[in-house]
Amino acid sequence: MNLTESLLHAFKANGARQIFGIPGDFALPFFRIIEESRILPLFTLSHEPGVGFAADAAARIEGALAVAAVTYGAGALNMINSVAAAYAEKVPLVVLSGGPGKGESRSGLLLHHQAKTLDSQFRIFEEITCDRVRLDDAARAPADIARVLGNCLKHSRPVYIELPRDMVAVPCAEVPPLPAPEVDAEALAACADEVLKRLAAAERPVLMVDVEVRRYGLEAKVAELARRLALPVATCFMGRGLLADSDAALVGTYMGMAGLPEVTQLVENSDGLFLLGVILSDTNFAVSAKKIDLRKTIVACDGSVRLGYHVYPEIPLAALVDALLERTGEPARRLAFAPPHYPRGLVADDAPIAPNDIATAVNDLMAAHGKLPIASDMGDCLFTAMDIEHTALVAPGYYATMGYGVPAGLGLQAATGQRPLILVGDGAFQMTGWELGNCRRYGWDPIVLLFNNASWEMLRTFQPESAFNNLDDWGFASMAAGLGGDGVRVHTRRELQAALAQAAATRGRFQLVEIMIPRGVLSQTLQRFVAGVKRLNAPKQG
Numbered sequence: 001m002n003l004t005e006s007l008l009h010a011f012k013a014n015g016a017r018q019i020f021g022i023p024g025d026f027a028l029p030f031f032r033i034i035e036e037s038r039i040l041p042l043f044t045l046s047h048e049p050g051v052g053f054a055a056d057a058a059a060r061i062e063g064a065l066a067v068a069a070v071t072y073g074a075g076a077l078n079m080i081n082s083v084a085a086a087y088a089e090k091v092p093l094v095v096l097s098g099g100p101g102k103g104e105s106r107s108g109l110l111l112h113h114q115a116k117t118l119d120s121q122f123r124i125f126e127e128i129t130c131d132r133v134r135l136d137d138a139a140r141a142p143a144d145i146a147r148v149l150g151n152c153l154k155h156s157r158p159v160y161i162e163l164p165r166d167m168v169a170v171p172c173a174e175v176p177p178l179p180a181p182e183v184d185a186e187a188l189a190a191c192a193d194e195v196l197k198r199l200a201a202a203e204r205p206v207l208m209v210d211v212e213v214r215r216y217g218l219e220a221k222v223a224e225l226a227r228r229l230a231l232p233v234a235t236c237f238m239g240r241g242l243l244a245d246s247d248a249a250l251v252g253t254y255m256g257m258a259g260l261p262e263v264t265q266l267v268e269n270s271d272g273l274f275l276l277g278v279i280l281s282d283t284n285f286a287v288s289a290k291k292i293d294l295r296k297t298i299v300a301c302d303g304s305v306r307l308g309y310h311v312y313p314e315i316p317l318a319a320l321v322d323a324l325l326e327r328t329g330e331p332a333r334r335l336a337f338a339p340p341h342y343p344r345g346l347v348a349d350d351a352p353i354a355p356n357d358i359a360t361a362v363n364d365l366m367a368a369h370g371k372l373p374i375a376s377d378m379g380d381c382l383f384t385a386m387d388i389e390h391t392a393l394v395a396p397g398y399y400a401t402m403g404y405g406v407p408a409g410l411g412l413q414a415a416t417g418q419r420p421l422i423l424v425g426d427g428a429f430q431m432t433g434w435e436l437g438n439c440r441r442y443g444w445d446p447i448v449l450l451f452n453n454a455s456w457e458m459l460r461t462f463q464p465e466s467a468f469n470n471l472d473d474w475g476f477a478s479m480a481a482g483l484g485g486d487g488v489r490v491h492t493r494r495e496l497q498a499a500l501a502q503a504a505a506t507r508g509r510f511q512l513v514e515i516m517i518p519r520g521v522l523s524q525t526l527q528r529f530v531a532g533v534k535r536l537n538a539p540k541q542g
């Protein structure tokens, strides 16, 4: 077996199901082995940001490793933003980059694709990965690969592997099993006992879940824990879509002043708030109506558990959930809760379309055809998604990068085989929407809802006086045929309903529904979010 095959077998043995990538001369040798060995399917896309986002979405939806393979320099550095997004949102993404061979680096010449030095790329990735290795020693490689992949899964963060092009075919041993995370049994027991004691003492305990629950494959266990403890469950903005298929008492998504008032009160008035796998970010908590007193909360994330002033380090989330389940049985009472109401029954008339009409039309579609997993870009489309029935959702809710939606939808369909719904604004579509041109050769057929307000509308809500927020009308629907799909532009609610029905009935080609929205017309959630941010940032009176 050669080094590339050993690496590919290790990817597969630890959960990866495909590789997304774009080759280059520093990567051609190992791309050939990927293609000829067929150990993992290879999907090439058109631009490295899209490669990173597609692999990120595959990792999120599968709760497993995903691999983004690129060439040295122009390729890998083109993917920095996608890897930074994966780091911020705790995604186990493996960056596999080609690199110069040993001989080349001694030639004394500056190499093409080289930035400052030949080590610059390795150092740049240090800031957005939890571990890195350059595979320049075949004897050390199996242990190095095991260590790096082990850290990728343990920390659920990206890692960087550089494969010099003169090493790809050297003989190499199999990669050993990854090191299992060690847990101090006594500390775990004390931690689990204290968590349960706190929750039992609370009159209004609430469980809030976020991305780590999916990253560590814990959704079913967490739903069972919530049932046993009779806890109402809220997701945070980033955690939207979690537990969608469970019987957990899902009350909705907490968004402070921007969210449903009943969910905001439940969370902010809780005397036993249990934050499980929650990233304490501004997009999750910035617009809190009432500052959540973290001293009264239980925060389990990033491998530690904090209860007030008590901190238990090195407690993996999975170990904590298992320990809590071991200590709980059938609930004394069944929790009565009111599931959130999502709008249905679109009035299909000749009125112009507002974002909430899109949510209503999608809810009607899912009621008729079953739930669809959603990949959403950043923009009002993501705020609109909060009014869509709870379903699997991948979106950059915290890192908030644009360009995510379309490639992420392709990654989602490549990973699961399920047809996704993609939500994307016109500004974001201008960035990576062209990746739809890759659907035909892989048989992907997403339904794409393009919110076209000819505007960077989110920016306009914060700075309405700037004319640069006005975008031109690009006529996206008319471009769909050339990219291998079908496109339709809709202006009224009647046209929207008909277009969605037609898209749902058409398989085998992507369906682009270009939804014209008047500038200044926002989703209710975004309106509340902006009002909340403005209120919080307003100069204090007096």
Ligand SMILES: Cc1ncc(Cc2c([C@H](C)O)sc(CCOP(=O)(O)OP(=O)(O)O)c2C)c(N)n1
Pocket: 378, 379, 380, 381, 400, 401, 402, 403, 424, 425, 426, 427, 428, 429, 451, 453, 455, 456, 457, 458, 459
């Ligand atoms: C890669 C990238 N560039 C810039 C931004 C800043 C930014 C936003 C966030 C605040 O940082 S929202 C927004 C406008 C989005 O326009 P569009 O996709 O048309 O959606 P909508 O019209 O619904 O706003 C920009 C430019 C970003 N988030 N990501």
Ligand SMILES: [Mg+2]
Pocket: 379, 425, 426, 427, 451, 452, 453, 454, 455, 456, 457
């Ligand atoms: Mg827009």
